[in-house]
Amino acid sequence: MNAALLARLRAKLAERVQAGLWRKTxxxxxxxxxxxxxxxxxxALAQDPAVIAAATEALQVWGASSSASPLVTGYTTIHETLEKTLAAWHGYPHGLLLNTGFAANAAVLGGLPQKGDVVLADRLVHASMLSGILASGARLRRFPHNDLNALELMLQEEAPVEGVVFVVTESVYSMDGDCPDLRRLAQLRERFNFCWILDEAHATGWEGATGSGLQEEQGVRVAADIVVGTLGKALASHGAYVLCHLPEVRDALVNFSGEFIYSTYLAPSNAAAALAAVQRVQALTxxxxxxxxxxxxxxxxxxxxxxxxxxxxxxxxxxxxxxxxxxxxxxxxxxxxxxxxxxxxxxxxxxxxxxxxxxxxxxxxxxxxxxxxxxxxxxxx
Ligand SMILES: Cc1ncc(COP(=O)(O)O)c(C=O)c1O
Structure with missing residues (x-):
């Protein structure tokens, strides 16, 4: 290997060891x-008999892989059914499956904001959201964790901005397990007319009467402009979804998102497992x-x-x-x-x-x- 690259990698890895922050599989x-x-x-649905049976049946019918990206032949009727089921459950008219929550956040936040826009993000949003925002070219400002007064001040400061203002939050924060006040966020959204992107990854299944998430729990179902969810947590599978009110958002992801276009789609058996898991989640009210x-x-x-x-x-x-x-x-x-x-x-x-x-x-x-x-x-x- 190139000696300079090897020396660089070794130095960076040594720093990790030194700091006591070494990671290994x-x-x-x-x-x-x-x-x-x-x-x-x-x-506990990953071992649920109904979920396993649905995945097994899909494996028999569709085989082990989708074998192509979604715009080639990877998008099957089972993906379409899941997409529609997830959207209806959360109360959104449009949805799109992506391969992982990381890819979904990277696609939404890398694709919708652009240079000239500003993204106001909670200080603790997930790495996948930051990755997208940094790739987008938009200006990033971070408000202190769950501090909606600070967000309001930023919104007032950004009001004269010509571009689009985005606000990015999670509903249950992945490393802190705490939640923002979604009602207040919804009110701010009404007042300032920003585009609100909400990651419900850790709330799905656990929050809300039917388990759709924290918007349902806090009585502000469909307040966010765009919801990102994952199939890899309470939905006992692998993959993710984006939900939106406007068909243009889905169309933009389908047309421009590299994460969607250039990657073999999640397997039909993943979609089948998630579909069965949604039914189980809904029955757990x-x-x-x-x-x-x-x-x-x-x-x-x-x-x-x-x-x-x-x-x-x-x-x-x-x-x-x-x-x-x-x-x-x-x-x-x-x-x-x-x-x-x-x-x-x-x-x-x-x-x-x-x-x-x-x-x-x-x-x-x-x-x-x-x-x-x-x-x-x-x-x-
Ligand atoms: C808040 C949040 N969003 C997105 C993701 C990524 O989801 P996935 O595991 O499906 O890539 C995670 C993963 O841990 C997460 O915590």
Whole structure:
């Protein structure tokens, strides 16, 4: 390999090691014995018999791959059905599937804003959104996390701008598990007429009477101009979707988005699994209050045990530890005690805010919480 490139890579990797921030892959066994509190299968649907049966049937009918990009032959009737089902569920007239949530955010935010526009983004929006915004050429301003007063001030400052103003938020933040006030965002949207892009990745399934997300939960269904969701979390599959009010947004993605046009489409079996998962999610209405209570119970118990945990009812519970080495020590200790929990460190989260990220799942029992607390309390801080 080119010696200069090799030297550069080695220097950058050495920096990561030095900072205690080395990342590596670790292959998981199919039937591990650890209790998985690290993945995003919030409703335990990835092992659901109806979801598996739907994927299996699609594999028999369609084969293992879509075998082409969507504008060639990759887009099948099952993709179209899922796209329409997702749109109707959320209350949007138009939808489009993309291969991942990362690609969906990169496509929307890389494709809609352009030079001369301004994007006002919450400080903690996902890397995929930032990646798109930075590629778009638009001016990026970031407001403090969930601080809608700060956003309002920025909107007032940007009012005379000639280009389009975009506002970018998540509904449940991926590493903090907290939520913005969507009603206030909807009011600001009415007042300032910006284009609001909302990522519902971690709210889908968990929030709202039918599980469509935080817009439904907070009574502002369809307030956002564009919603991004993923199939890879509560919807127990792989892939993602974009929903919009205007056909032009979908047309723009189909015509201009490299992420959509130049990539083999998600497999029909992925779409079939997600379609079955949507039906299962919608049928869980009566269970959702208990899921929210589960989250409150875990948070309260950890807080009572002396850990720094924010209040809330989302499936993501951050245990704030600060130092990366401490977070790693906890994650390793928990593993020894039978729990799989990720230590989240910079640069994924801001410096000195390393944490454990507990992902809850439907079906967790009070005994699970009891044993988890016992393990946490037994670990040296
Ligand atoms: C808020 C948010 N949006 C998008 C994504 C990307 O979704 P996907 O895993 O489908 O690429 C993630 C992934 O973790 C996320 O947390």
């Amino acid at each position: 670790e292959a998981r066994l199919s039937h591990g014995t650890l209790l998985n509190l690290a993945n995003n299968d919030y409703l 009566s269970e959702r209050p208990a899921l929210h209570q589960l989250s409150r119970d875990w948070r309260e118990a950890l807080t009572a045990a002396g850990f720094s945990v924010p209040a809330g009812h989302s499936p993501i519970i951050p245990v704030l530890l600060g130092d990366s080495a401490v977070a790693l020590k906890y994650a390793h200790g928990l593993r020894e005690a039978g729990f799989l929990v990720s230590a989240i460190r910079p640069p994924t989260v801001p410096t000195q805010t390393a944490r454990l990220r507990i992902s809850l799942r439907r079906g967790l029992t009070p005994e699970n919480l009891h044993h988890f607390l016992k393990a946490m309390k037994g670990l040296p801080s």
